[in-house]
Amino acid sequence: MKTTLEIPDPIFRRAKSKAAERGIPLRQFVTEAVEDKLKATPPSEQKPWMKHIGKLKHLRKETARIGKVIEEAFEEVDQEMWTSQKHDGEKGD
Numbered sequence: 001m002k003t004t005l006e007i008p009d010p011i012f013r014r015a016k017s018k019a020a021e022r023g024i025p026l027r028q029f030v031t032e033a034v035e036d037k038l039k040a041t042p043p044s045e046q047k048p049w050m051k052h053i054g055k056l057k058h059l060r061k062e063t064a065r066i067g068k069v070i071e072e073a074f075e076e077v078d079q080e081m082w083t084s085q086k087h088d089g090e091k092g093d
Contacts, residue, residue: 005030 007015019029 015029015033016026019026022029
């Protein structure tokens with residue numbers, strides 16, 4: 001397949017030089033370089049977070065329980081704290 005690539009000049013010169021040293025066309029050098037890069041990067045390392053998906057599934061019920069406890073705690077009003085803050089605000093007026 002033919003395609004057009006934009007390669008920065010310094011990289012192009014280095015690739016062309018290396019291809020010449022090996023006695024192969026630049027096209028072959030670039031193809032091999034891309035193949036090597038694709039082989040060197042396993043799919044799991046392309047998205048390292050993917051290997052952790054689902055590992056905390058066993059904590060879903062506990063997380064929901066903790067969320068409910070927190071929600072219930074915030075629904076309660078501490079009468080003493082509420083009245084002291086209200087009076088503190090009136091003194092400053």
